[in-house]
Each structure stands twice: as structure tokens, then as C-alpha cells.
Amino acid sequence: MLTPHFATHLLYLHGFRSSPQSAKARQVAARVQAQHPGVTWWCPQLPPSPRAAIELLRQGVAAWPWATMAVVGSSLGGFYATWVAEHTGCKAVLLNPAVDPERDLARHIGEQTSWQNPKERFYFEPAFIGELQALTLHNQPPPERYRVLVAKGDEVLDWREMDTRYASAQPMLLEGGDHALSDFDAHIDGVFRFLDLLPATPPG
Secondary structure, eight states, X not given: OOOTTSBOEEEEEOOTTOOTTSHHHHHHHHHHHHHOTTXXXXXXXXXXXXXXXXXXXXXXXXXXOGGGEEEEEETHHHHHHHHHHHHHOOEEEEESOOSOHHHHTGGGOEEEEOSSOTTXXXXXXXXXXXXXXXXXXXXXXXXXGEEEEEETTOSSSOHXXXXXXXXXXXXXXXXXXXXXXXXXXXXXXXXXHHHTBOOSSOOO
């Protein structure tokens, strides 16, 4: 019999122009597969349309046990992860989460390439800005369900905005660092302790 508090399902959401092949996504996937093989893992390639992305996620977790699922999101994926966590009540880990993507991505309208594969191209449409606005939540999330990592050295997003947006979740402010959290190795253990995933051999 499973202990109810263990997370049995984990969703990972990548950022803008990123993919499941991002460094952090692969690090988390490797840790899950090595130490938590019984956990259901899903890291989808998110479509450019925010509305389509949320619909994909909504359908993907519809049959999941919300009481024992968790989500990790980076940058724009952190914005989506907040939406998922607020609509399911699950735990969330946010890594340099986007706070105002409709403002920040307005200058990226047009053809874009993927960070991991520059040959892959997509078009970021003007209508997507309105879709982001429609998904924006303004409530302060509860600290017991959120762990927020904010790098003060983020060169893309303002760490002060992230700190203010998620103030109630008591963000962990990291001196230096960068938007990609290149030093994620130093933080992954804490992330996994918070997620409390089902261990390979459940106790008892």
C-alpha cells in the first residue's frame, strides 16, 4: 500500500524556445528514472500557443491523481506550472518563473528557433499574447505547496519581480547564477526533497 504523501506523478514544463532536451529537463528525468522508477514522468514538448499548451496539459493530467502529483516548471514553464498547480492543488517547483510573459514575449512575435535544435522553427503569433494574458493568475500561492528558486543573476527576467510575485511562497534567492540555472546540480537535491517522490522501495 502506497503512503499517500509520496508524489507518484511528475510533470516537467520547459521554457520558451526550449524543449524536453533542455539540460534541467534531462537532469530531472535521469534522477527520476534512476531513483524513482515507479513515478510516472511526463515532459511534453509544449506548442507555441499558450492556450494549446494548457489544453495539452489539462488533458494530460486529467486522469492523474492530483493529490499525489507534482509539477516543475522553468521560465515560461514556471508560469504554466503555476496555472497547473493552482487548478489541481498539487506541489510545484518553479525555476526562475516568468511573471509577466505577455509583456516580455511581445518583442518575440515572429519566427523563432529552438534552443536545443536551431533547425526547428515555429511562429510566435500576436494572438498568443492575449492567450498568455487570459492565463495570468494574481493570487499569492501557499508556501507549503511551492518551492521557488530565483537567481539574482538572471539575465532575462528581473529577480525582484519574481520575488514579489511569489513572496508568500518564500522564494529561495540565489546569489549570482543565470536564467538557465546552470548550477542546477547544486540545487537538485533540495528540489527532490521537496517533491518527495515515491521511492524505489516504499517504506513499510
